[in-house]
Amino acid sequence: GENVEQHPSTLSVQEGDSAVIKCTYSDSASNYFPWYKQELGKRPQLIIDIRSNVGEKKDQRIAVTLNKTAKHFSLHITETQPEDSAVYFCAAGLGNTGFQKLVFGTGTRLLVSP
């Protein structure tokens, strides 16, 4: 089955710096790659997603890149702010029809210091 690895497990940056979180997946048939942000004690919330027919997607300070050949995708956060501090999860989704099962990475705890 699909396996998703996520690095680093923790990431500390200064406010204003950029942060990059990387994920690799094993199943080349996976075609949907969402990123979720989870604040302490809260539910995961989607921040950005990308499909396999797209190489890059941006939404203000957040961008995601996908390299299908290498089977890895990355989350880029620019101009980080203290409110970006949270745990970020990547996931890979498999399936073209019906329910698309998501396999999640183990999470990256991002700490942005003022």
Place this chain on the structure above:
Amino acid sequence: NAGVTQTPKFQVLKTGQSMTLQCAQDMNHEYMSWYRQDPGMGLRLIHYSVGAGITDQGEVPNGYNVSRSTTEDFPLRLLSAAPSQTSVYFCASSRTSGTEQFFGPGTRLTVL
């Protein structure tokens, strides 16, 4: 819209007890799912449903049952609780395949 709701927020069980975690959504989403979240392991899919009357197993289904009698509700039943089922449980719903999954607030379950 309330979105995805879950009850209870917290629950403590003794080994061998049974209980049902409730999940409801008011967005008319066809797809619903249950995940468990354990420290250092991300979220893992337990069961899912693609519509009323249709359910299937996810990655870690053992010890759990589900049913989907209506579009809105998707309860998760623990048949005989074990300490290994201590976790945070999230219910999620989505409109169609490959679209955003909206998560509920979670239920923190402790099995003693």
